[in-house]
Amino acid sequence: MALTLLIVVLAILALGYLRAPLIVWTAAALGGIAYGVFAGGCHIGWLIGAAVIAAVLNLKPLRRALLTGPIFGVFKKITPAMSQTEQEAINAGTVWWDRDLFSGKPDYQRLHQFPAPKLSPEEQAFLDGPTEELCRMIDDWKITHELKDLPPEVWQFIKDKGFLGMIVKKQYGGLEFSNYAHARIVTKIATRGGTAAVSVMVPNSLGPGELLQHYGTEAQKNYYLPRLAKGVEVPCFALTSPYAGSDAGAIPDFGVVCRGSYTDPRTGEQHNDVLGIRVTWEKRWITLAPVATILGLAFKLYDPDRLLGDKEDVGITCALVPTEHVGVQIGRRHWPGGSAFMNGPTWGRDVFIPLDWIIGGKAYAGQGWRMLVECLSVGRCISLPAMSVASGKYASFVTGAYARIREQFGLSIGKFEGVDEAMARIGGMTYQMDSAQRLALTGLDMGEKPSVLSAILKYHNTERMRKVLNDAMDIHGGKAVVLGPRNYLARGYQSIPIGITVEGANILTRSMIIYGQGAIRCHPFVLREMKAALSNNAAEFDDAFIGHIGFVGSNVIRSLVLGLTGARIAGSPRSGATAQYYRDITRFSSAFALLSDMAMFSLGGSLKFREKLSARLGDMLSALYLATAALKRFEDDGAPKADLPLVKWAVEQALYDCQQAIDGFLDNLPNRLLGLALRPLIFPLGRHFKPASDKTGTEIARLLMEPGEVRDRLTRDVFIPESENDAVGVLNHALKAHIAAEATEAKLRKLQRDGKFKALNAKGRLDEALQGGMITQAEFDMVTRARRLKREVIMVDDFDYTLTHHDTQLSERQPV
Incomplete structure (x- = not known):
C-alpha cells in the first residue's frame, strides 16, 4: 500500500511538473483507479465516479453546461470595469520576454536566440565621429552655471549633424538609426553633459517626430x-x-x-x-x-x-x-x-x-491616448534608461580611478572595505542597468514594443542611477561637495529627481504600472478570460479557464518540487558558473506565477488598489528580468571569465531581491491562511538566497580600479577627454601614473619610517631620495608626474569672494 501511494504521489508530481495536458491527467487518473479496482479490491463506484468527472472535464459541451458556464456567469459580474484609458494602456505595446518570465517556465534557448545588439558601420561612424565631436564641444560648467543653455554653436552643430532626426526615416532626410544606436549616442552625450543629452534625447523620444511617423x-x-x-x-x-x-x-x-x-x-x-x-x-x-x-x-x-x-x-x-x-x-x-x-x-x-x-487628421480625433501610450512603450525603453546607464558607467569610470588615486593612511581609499562595498554596488548596478536596457533594445529593434519592460526599465534604471550616484558622491567626499568646473559629479547628483519624476513618477510606476499591465498582458490566460467576458464568448472562456486551472495546479507542484530540490532538477542552457542561476530563475518564475494567480484569486478587482502588494509582485517580475538580462549580456559578450564577478553580483542581488519581495508579499497577504499555506510551497526549506558575497564585491572594486578589458567593457561609451587639463580627462592619465609609481612610493614610505629623511614635507623627501641615490632619476620623474596629476585630481575649485570667478591657476600653487 505504501509503495502504491508513493507511486501515485510521484506520478502527480511528475505530471504537474511537466505540465501534462488535461487528457493525460485524465488517462493517468482513470488508469490508476482502474488498477485499484481490478487489482487492489477497490469498489467499482470509484471508477464510475472518476469516469463521470472525466467526462465533465473533457467533453466541452458537458463541461460548459455543468462547470464553466455557471462560473462564466459569476466571472462576468465580478470582472472589474476598466476605463477607456486603462483599456488603451493595457492594450498598448506588445509582450515579449516578459511573457516567458510570467509563464513559470522561461524558454532560455529562445532568450539566447535573440540577436546580440550591434551598431551598423554608419551608426558606429556617427558615434565615433559627430558624437565625439559634440562631446568635445561641451563645457558642462559653463552651460549650467554661466549660460544656462547650450552655446549657439553647439545648438547649430546638433541641428546640422542630424542629432534631432535620429529616429526619422531616411526618405524624409533623417538618420533612421536603430533604437540601440539611439540609446548609445544619448548615453555617450550624457556622460559629458546632461543638458545636451536631454536636448538631443527629447526630439527623438515621445513627441511630434515619433507620433508623425506612426500616425501622421x-x-x-x-x-x-x-x-x-x-x-x-x-x-x-x-x-x-x-x-x-x-x-x-x-x-x-x-x-x-x-x-x-x-x-x-x-x-x-x-x-x-x-x-x-x-x-x-x-x-x-x-x-x-x-x-x-x-x-x-x-x-x-x-x-x-x-x-x-x-x-x-x-x-x-x-x-x-x-x-x-x-x-x-x-x-x-x-x-x-x-x-x-x-x-x-x-x-x-x-x-x-x-x-x-x-496628428493623423480628422480620423485620429479622440485617438490621442492610444497613440501616446503606444509610443511611450518605446520611448521609456530608451531615453531615461540611457541617461541612467550613462550615470552608472560614468560613476564607475570616475570613482574607480579616484578611489585608486586618492590615498588615506598610505593606502588607496578603494582598498578600504567600506569603500569597496560601495564600489561593488556601483559596478554591479551599472552591469544590471546596461544589461537590462540592452535586452529591451534588442526587442525594440526586432519590432517589439514591450510596454511592461519599458516600465521596468524606467523605474529600476532610474532608481539604480540614484543609488549609484549617491555611492559615488560618498566615496568622493569633499571632492564632490564643492561646486566648480572640477566637480564632475554634482550636476548629475542634482539632476537625479528629474529622472525619478518624469515619464511616470517612480512611486506610481512601481506600485501600479509594472504589475498592473504585466498581470493582464503577460499572463497566459487572464487577458483571454477578460476579453471573453467583455465579448460574452463562453466558448473562449471555457478554453482559457480550463487552461488557467491547469496552469495554477502545475505552478503549485513546480514551486514545491523546485523548492525541495533547490531547483537542481530544472534545465539550464549553460553549464559552469552560471548554470544554477538559470535554474533558480525558473524556480522563482514558477513561484511568481503562482503568487500572481493567488493574488488575483483572493483579491479580485481590489488588487489594483492594493498598491503595496502590486508593487511587490512587480518587484518579483523586475528581478527576474534583471537576472535574465545580465545572463544574456554575459553570453552576448562571449562569456568572458573576467566578468564573472559582475554577472554574479547582478544575478545574485536580483534573486535575493526577488526572495525578499516574495517574503514581504506572503507576510502581508490579507488572507492570512492563504499566505501561511503558500509559504511552505515556495520556501519548503526556508529562505537561503543571499546578496553577492563580500569577496565578489571586493573583486568588482578591484576591477573598477584597474585599467583593463573588464573596466573598458563596463564603461564603454563614457566620453573620455584626452587633455590632462580636463577634470575627467586627467583621471586616466593620473590612474596610470599612480599605478606606475606605487612601488616607488612604497619604497619612499619605508625609507621615511626608517628615519632616512630630514625634510619635513613630501617634496623635500623626494629630493633627498634622489640626491642620496635612494631612487633613480626615472623613479623621481615618475613620482613627480604622478603626484602632479594626483593633485589635479583631488583639488577642488575655489572662487573669489563673490563666488563669480574660479581660480584658473589652482594647479600652479606650491603644494605641501
Missing part, C-alpha cells in the same frame, strides 16, 4: 519630418498640466469643435469659415517648449454640436500647432535642478486651429 497623414509627414530631421523645426510635446501629472488621462485642457478663421503662420494665408477646434490649455514641465517651433499638444476634444459624428466627448486628441500661431504662449522657463536644458510652460486660451492640424 502623408501631408504632415512630407512637410514636418524633413524639417524635424534637419533641425529647421524644434519640437516639444505638451502633455503634463499643473493638475494632471502621472494621471495624464485627467488633463483639464480641452478643445471644442466649431467653425472659425485663422491665419496659417507657415504660409501667411488666411482661411475663413473652416471646421476646426478652439483649444484652451495650460501645460508645464514641457522640455524644449521655450525654444520650440512646433508644439505637440494633447487635450480632450468635445463636439457638442456633433459636427464630427455622434459623440460629444470625442476623447484625448493630439495636434501639431506652430508656436508662432496666434494665441500660443511659450518662452518662459522652468529651472530643473542641476541642468540647464530648455524646459518651461506653455498656455493658450480659445486658440483656433483647423482639423488638419490633428
